[in-house]
Amino acid sequence: MTDFDVIVVGGGTSGMMAAVSAAENGAKVAIVDKNRMLGKKLRLTGGGRCNVTNNRPPEEIIDFIPGNGKFLYSAFSQYNNYDIMEFFESNGVPLKEEDHGRLFPVANQSKAIIEGLQKKLKALGVTFIMKSTVSAVSTETGQVTGVVTTEGQAYSSHCVILTTGGKTFQYTGSTGDGYKLAKALGHTVTPLFPTESPIKSRDSFVQQKTLQGLSLRDIRLSVMNQKGKEIVGHEMDMLFTHFGVSGPAALRCSMFVNKELELGYGDVTLVLDALPKMSIADLIKAIDERIADQGNKSIKNGLKHLLPERYLEFLLKELNIDDNKPLKQLTDEEKLAFSELVKGFIITGYETYPLDKSFVTGGGIELKEVKPKSMESKLVDGLFFAGELLDVNGYTGGYNITAAFVTGHVAGKHAAEIASYFNY
CATH class of the missing domain: 3.50.50.60 (FAD/NAD(P)-binding domain)
Structure with a gap:
């Protein structure tokens, strides 16, 4: 029995x-x-x-x-x-x-x-x-x-x-x-x-806690391979933290970050597109329209409809663009550089949180x-x-x-x- x-x-x-x-x-x-x-x-x-x-x-x-x-x-x-x-x-x-x-x-x-x-x-x-x-x-x-x-x-x-x-x-x-x-x-x-895990980064903006606590909505985060080709990309929300990036988009990318890290090439490149619904050309057009309409405003005030203010100021600083100068003084080169950075900000990940602190094995x-x-x-x-x-x-x-x-x-x-x- x-x-x-x-x-x-x-x-x-x-x-x-x-x-x-x-x-x-x-x-x-x-x-x-x-x-x-x-x-x-x-x-x-x-x-x-x-x-x-x-x-x-x-x-x-x-x-x-x-x-x-x-x-x-x-x-x-x-x-x-x-x-x-x-x-x-x-x-x-x-x-x-x-x-x-x-x-x-x-x-x-x-x-x-x-x-x-x-x-x-x-x-x-x-x-x-x-x-x-x-x-x-x-x-x-x-x-x-x-x-x-x-x-x-x-x-x-x-x-x-x-x-x-x-x-x-x-x-x-x-x-x-x-x-x-x-x-x-x-x-x-x-x-x-670990999968569904926050991603750690040694990038200077992380070490200096420049963006810590900033949440970006409906962005696209992509994981790139060694040849610069996209392995996977997710359009969701993302959060900058004291150690790197978290939030739904980062968690979904983490499995692919780990698989890429396993290959032993070193840090993995992630690309953040803050405005995935717009192309670079769309973005430049939107800036030109804003210049025609509100060209005397400062750059940071004139473009704050595009991005959260803190992230906008961070990107402008990265490009050494004085965010207090009038919008109409933006050069074509600056418009292009800014649009490219909005669509392709690079984050490097060196590891994810360990298994015990991750959501899924x-x-x-x-x-x-x-x-x-x-x-x-x-x-x-x-x-x-x-x-x-x-x-x-x-x-x-x-x-x-x-x-x-x-x-x-x-x-x-x-x-x-x-x-x-x-x-x-």
Whole structure:
């Protein structure tokens, strides 16, 4: 007699959904978690409000998961973001949509999401084994037989789902246990790196804190390769900080900065376009129109409609243009130089914040060793993976949580199905 049909190791986003899905499909399920409460890291997401998913079409969601999103096509065909929305709505957790399709609980607190999941888990009779750390997954002739905890407790099961998370926010328990457990069973773990992370720079304007605290809206930030070609660019908001740049545009670029840094060429070039909707010619035309209209005004007053005043003054100073002289005295060379700098201010990044201070872990369980339809290991029967443990990572905006819920649900369903064979 086995203790459980399915054991889920890790009670975070993907773990709770995996347990719900397995139990809904008739399995006797337990969640083993090292914390005293479930969803510890989930409580922090979306600034404590929990950006639970995104309302874009499912195929677009995959486009916003640049780290191996295509691996999720099969999983999304079984369970997607609309199913996640329906799950919470039908379990008493109403959601509301905000900018960029992001969905939050109406209650504006991540605990509403956790409580909704916990209530469902209890209703389905899932067992919670809390404050317990799994030290090994037991197997016999290539088949899972259960888990052993550091406390020396053994639980038998035909299916184990590893959902222990990545290595970000380690004080929540995401300390990379799942990678060790997977490696011990012969799985490969690809190099881990921080994604969705602020970018550090040694540029003089950063060291002198010239722009610290300045936020720019709707800019375009691009990451360039060694040949000066754009690798990726994002049009979003950005924030200058005491160490470099942060805010949505910088966070989205960080994964590509890390990949470029890995090549070993040194600092990575980022290009900031403060007015992506205008070309250089448009910008010069706008300046000429302003000169015709208000040529006697000082340059800083005449052009402040274009950019935040602090950034405008900074750019003019960079070009040694006296911002107090009349606008009409701007030379053609100065207009061109200014327009080029607005469209192409260079920032150099030398590293991002480390994994523990980043939002998402890049890298993880090698996907060639996982069946995309079921999330089951190709190496060990009855072993499944879900969530951030997999080598899949997306942008912030509800995409990582969506991937975690989707992979968790799919793993839970298929684990329950396989476990049922043993009960005949």
